[in-house]
Amino acid sequence: MADETKIRPSDANAITRRYFDSILIEQRLVGAKTPSLRCTLLGKQFDTPVMMPAFSHLHIFAKEREDGMREYARAAKALGALNFVGMSENEDFAGILEVGAPTVRIIKPYADRDKIFSQLAFAQEHGAWAVGMDIDHSFASDGGPDDVFGEKMAPQTRSDLEEYIRATKLPFVVKGVLSVRDAQACAEAGAKAILVSHHHGRMPFAIPPLMVLPEIVRAVGGSIQVMLDCGIETGADVYKALALGADAVAVGRAMMQPLVRDGAAGVEACVRRINNELAMLMAFTGCASLAEMDPSVLWRDGRPMA
Numbered sequence: 001m002a003d004e005t006k007i008r009p010s011d012a013n014a015i016t017r018r019y020f021d022s023i024l025i026e027q028r029l030v031g032a033k034t035p036s037l038r039c040t041l042l043g044k045q046f047d048t049p050v051m052m053p054a055f056s057h058l059h060i061f062a063k064e065r066e067d068g069m070r071e072y073a074r075a076a077k078a079l080g081a082l083n084f085v086g087m088s089e090n091e092d093f094a095g096i097l098e099v100g101a102p103t104v105r106i107i108k109p110y111a112d113r114d115k116i117f118s119q120l121a122f123a124q125e126h127g128a129w130a131v132g133m134d135i136d137h138s139f140a141s142d143g144g145p146d147d148v149f150g151e152k153m154a155p156q157t158r159s160d161l162e163e164y165i166r167a168t169k170l171p172f173v174v175k176g177v178l179s180v181r182d183a184q185a186c187a188e189a190g191a192k193a194i195l196v197s198h199h200h201g202r203m204p205f206a207i208p209p210l211m212v213l214p215e216i217v218r219a220v221g222g223s224i225q226v227m228l229d230c231g232i233e234t235g236a237d238v239y240k241a242l243a244l245g246a247d248a249v250a251v252g253r254a255m256m257q258p259l260v261r262d263g264a265a266g267v268e269a270c271v272r273r274i275n276n277e278l279a280m281l282m283a284f285t286g287c288a289s290l291a292e293m294d295p296s297v298l299w300r301d302g303r304p305m306a
């Protein structure tokens, strides 16, 4: 019988973890200063490049915290961080917005296009900061259209993305980009940002977001913002992503236990710990601001990465 506890070689989460840990950081202390984590994301200033995850269905995955999405929003507000919300009905989304954190609504690639347009319009009318779509939830594990809790999904074309982007005044973020090809298509369609992600390993053998990030930044960086998630647990993980060109990162499952245990206070403490670890590494590598970070401090396989 197969050992269910054994990690499969195709597990993209394990591959991603190994890649993060294979990157080392050199020290640059002469002239170094205490760093600032301030950043501008989607046209707004934030106190940290660490963002909340685009989560959903916490009534199933974090039963103890039925109000979990509002708790993330409360933590984001206290931290001066950008909040994200995943699959949600309009009524629930409105409740999250009431908390008052700048929030990006990631809409599912529903087969029902009217639902997409109605959620885009609702987000704009009710004061979301940005909208977007997780294009990596179009297909199921048999290659057919995905079904997420009884709702049919559909693959999205570039002209679909163009239509959504035209339908809203808000900045549009495409989540689930994992190739230069898709990044370029999103930039050409008019997206303001992409979130480089494999959605916690939906596709077997998916490359780590961090591995493809430099190529994506070379192709579209400067014209659109490039965010990243998957496997971020520590300030060192954040540091490596930012040094390789990400503008910001979201912490997903690593913040789930703090949420379950202590609600918004747990999430806040988790991000403050990550912020401190990031600031320490920035100080030790002579980066006084996020703009000063670059890949020349990173080493892999005994050689500088850049």
Ligand SMILES: Cc1cc2nc3c(=O)[nH]c(=O)nc-3n(C[C@H](O)[C@H](O)[C@H](O)COP(=O)(O)O)c2cc1C
Pocket: 053, 054, 055, 056, 057, 058, 061, 085, 086, 087, 106, 133, 134, 175, 197, 198, 199, 200, 229, 230, 231, 232, 250, 251, 252, 253, 254
């Ligand atoms: C319980 C749960 C619900 C999620 N719901 C959504 C969602 O509705 N929309 C979305 O874009 N991503 C969703 N995600 C994916 C996360 O936003 C993120 O991409 C993923 O967890 C990878 O980050 P991590 O490795 O830090 O967890 C969900 C993840 C989890 C664990």
